[in-house]
Amino acid sequence: MPETLAREEISTTAPTAPRYYLYAVTRADTMFDPDLLPGVAASPAASPAPVEVLVEGGLGVLVSPVPAARIRPERRNLAAHQGVLRALAGAGEPSLPVSFGVMAPARTELRALVRANHDALLAELERIGGMVEMGLFLRWDVPNVFEFLLDANRELALCRDELLAKPGGPSHHERIEMGRMFEAVLQGAREGHRAVLSRALAGAVQEIASDPPRDERTILSLACLVDRDGEAAFEKAVLAAAELFDDNYSFDYSGPWPPFHFVRVSLGEPG
Template sequence: MMHKAKQFGGRYLYAIADADAAAGGVGGTIGVNGTPVYVIPEGPVAAVVSNIAEKRIRPERSKLSAHHGVVKRLMADTTVLPVAFGTIADSLQAVRNILQENREAFLEQLNRVRGKVEMGLRVTWDVPNIFEYMVNCRPELAALRDEVMGKQRPPSQEDKIELGRLFDRLLAQERERHTEAVVEVLAPHCVEITQNQPREEREVMHLACLVERDDQKRFEEGVFEAAKLFDNHFAFDFNGPWAPHHFVNVAIEV
């Protein structure tokens, strides 16, 4: 006799929220794989989940979009602690265990970010060649470039390394100087500001800003005020509101 394999009955986690605030749920089949999203309460906290048959999922565009869509729908009405994409608990009881074991930590973080949202700000050098731009801005880099390139022989590997190190050092100095200027303007409009590592050479800064939900307009005005300190070689791009990803630590072991 053939026995049908038992189907995995896991729960996909999107966020942690206050049980009372999340009681109304999200509604609709907007979860990963088009599944209904619902709430599992446990005392004062709750997990927002959907059923899932897989033990692991790939970060495909449709699944990422569904995950972030649920979190965004939730944060429109309440404060949430976003859970990392792809977090899957084995069962309903496993979710309850997570909520029980981490209750105090979840409550502490919910209280810390309650009524707040995350706004992002990315500033880049809007120039065709960042090295040439830096040469024009920093005389010491121009002097070393001219010395290296003006020799009778082609520049050696050591010459190139020395020039590259100076470029990197001056680029870091420029980033630090510009970031300090922007943070000084934005600080009165933010509860907290986190500086992320630049993801590319032309990126000046990548800030995550924790902002009171009611102060988003003031934050945007602050961005425009900060932009006035810079010329047309810089591009400002702010985004949000988002759930406070950079200001919470939802470490869930499943």
């Protein structure tokens, strides 16, 4: 998952007063109005909690007061969390997204956390507050990735042909070795394509982070840190990069999102 502000379980005792669910950190003078946004819900039967801005020392923390020790990662809660972050990003407000599930047991302790991390949070807002994250995906658009790589790699194809020509077929060990060889070719192809894309996007992105491919067909799953006013330049760079690949490849991109992958500060316990 993206590197957002890290989860910090401050207390596990049953709440006697509302706890505070965190969405994001922004500036205290934010013009963002979260009043109409549905927040997370304390239980499946509960109504969505309101979203409010808690101000402390020049910083604003988007929170929901909830009478629950924890928030379940149910679909509507995940959607509510993402909805607040997307609305904040769409409003053009600088923000540091918080990972799903972060809770503070009381308003006073949340304020103490913000004070303890005040300088680091302000510095991080200054570093990436004017940026957004764009997702970029490169995939093989072929019926069979294994056969496609065989056609492109003579050594791999010869190894496969030799094994299939053996009387009785390949042994278990030989099949394992063939699989390892295929994985090496697969990884090499991904690294080569990443180098090509990195060069093509160099003028349009500030940083690039990677997530592991979800399946064999996925070549790259990238997160790109882009200036908020640089989305058009990013899209133009992606289209230019796509011209470097033939019809065996497909591109897709998403965003803008809050800069999930690029937050480098964690909320820690005070004192």
